[in-house]
Amino acid sequence: MLEKIDLIIISYNRQEELEETIENVLLYRNSINKIIIIDNASVDNTKEMLEKYKQDVLFEIILSDENLGVAGGRNLGIQKSNADILVFLDDDAVFNVKENPFEIVRKDFLNNSKLGIIAFKIVNFYSNEIQRHEFPFVDKNINANKTQKCAYYVGAGHAIKKEVFIKCGLYPEDYFYGKEELDLSLRAINKGYELLYEAQIEVLHKQSPKGRMKNDEKWLQVYLNRLVISYKYYPFQYKIVSNFLWFLKIVKITKNITIPLLSIKKYLNKKKDLEQDIIKKQSIKYIKKYKGRLFY
Numbered sequence: 576m577l578e579k580i581d582l583i584i585i586s587y588n589r590q591e592e593l594e595e596t597i598e599n600v601l602l603y604r605n606s607i608n609k610i611i612i613i614d615n616a617s618v619d620n621t622k623e624m625l626e627k628y629k630q631d632v633l634f635e636i637i638l639s640d641e642n643l644g645v646a647g648g649r650n651l652g653i654q655k656s657n658a659d660i661l662v663f664l665d666d667d668a669v670f671n672v673k674e675n676p677f678e679i680v681r682k683d684f685l686n687n688s689k690l691g692i693i694a695f696k697i698v699n700f701y702s703n704e705i706q707r708h709e710f711p712f713v714d715k716n717i718n719a720n721k722t723q724k725c726a727y728y729v730g731a732g733h734a735i736k737k738e739v740f741i742k743c744g745l746y747p748e749d750y751f752y753g754k755e756e757l758d759l760s761l762r763a764i765n766k767g768y769e770l771l772y773e774a775q776i777e778v779l780h781k782q783s784p785k786g787r788m789k790n791d792e793k794w795l796q797v798y799l800n801r802l803v804i805s806y807k808y809y810p811f812q813y814k815i816v817s818n819f820l821w822f823l824k825i826v827k828i829t830k831n832i833t834i835p836l837l838s839i840k841k842y843l844n845k846k847k848d849l850e851q852d853i854i855k856k857q858s859i860k861y862i863k864k865y866k867g868r869l870f871y
Contacts, residue, residue: 583652644751691768694728726867732778
């Protein structure tokens with residue numbers, strides 16, 4: 576039985592947004608076993624704000640002495656949880672649903688024993704539109720209001736069975752920012768898990784700039800992580816095309832060829848320490864069928 580559901584929120588310098596997120600999820604407190612909040616060494620008033628929740632037995636608040644990044648913060652929350660299902664929500668996001676999102680998650684997992692990860696419908700808080708980069712399909716013409724299988728998920732809101740981490744491992748902490756979800760998606764699919772895009776669970780994402788890396792640093796890290804993922808998991812033809820397309824994308828976004836070149840330099844320095852686990856043909860078929868990320 577999938578009885579316990581924990582909610583994990585990682586935060587850094589978003590005191591106001593985090594408080595709004597907490598108050599939103601408390602609407603569903605009867606369906607939550609524990610709310611685990613990891614503060615990644617914020618320097619605003621986050622710690623002071625969290626004081627008022629410390630007496631509530633529903634909360635486990637962890638104040639990190641250092642910024643562990645997204646992957647490191649999530650891993651800490653995963654290790655602290657004893658639940659069967661873990662729901663993750665960004666600190667600048669809120670649920671916008673008619674039904675209880677945690678019960679929808681529970682029902683989806685109970686209905687499909689192969690289901691390992693559920694991607695939520697992520698909508699821009701201000702425009703009320705789905706952002707292309709937060710819709711978990713390469714084909715952006717797919718019906719966003721239809722619940723259907725997918726091949727990757729987006730970090731702003733999702734749910735994962737705890738056993739996925741037990742069988743596939745935790746997030747790679749050296750990613751720090753970007754592509755950790757794609758890495759886990761590929762490992763999960765390779766282990767035979769399915770992913771589901773759950774259109775009923777809508778999350779409004781504010782995409783607050785507070786607490787984020789500077790733009791060039793972000794894209795350097797994103798391309799570095801993409802190079803690592805290609806090396807670890809993709810067959811040769813996908814590896815070459817994917818890396819080239821992403822190189823062009825980073826140059827276009829940053830208007831600076833130095834950024835992707837620095838990513839390549841960092842990648843070559845760490846390549847010798849990487850282990851390969853090339854995804855199976857069956858996994859490739861699944862990813863193609865459900866419009867996942869291969870060439871791009």
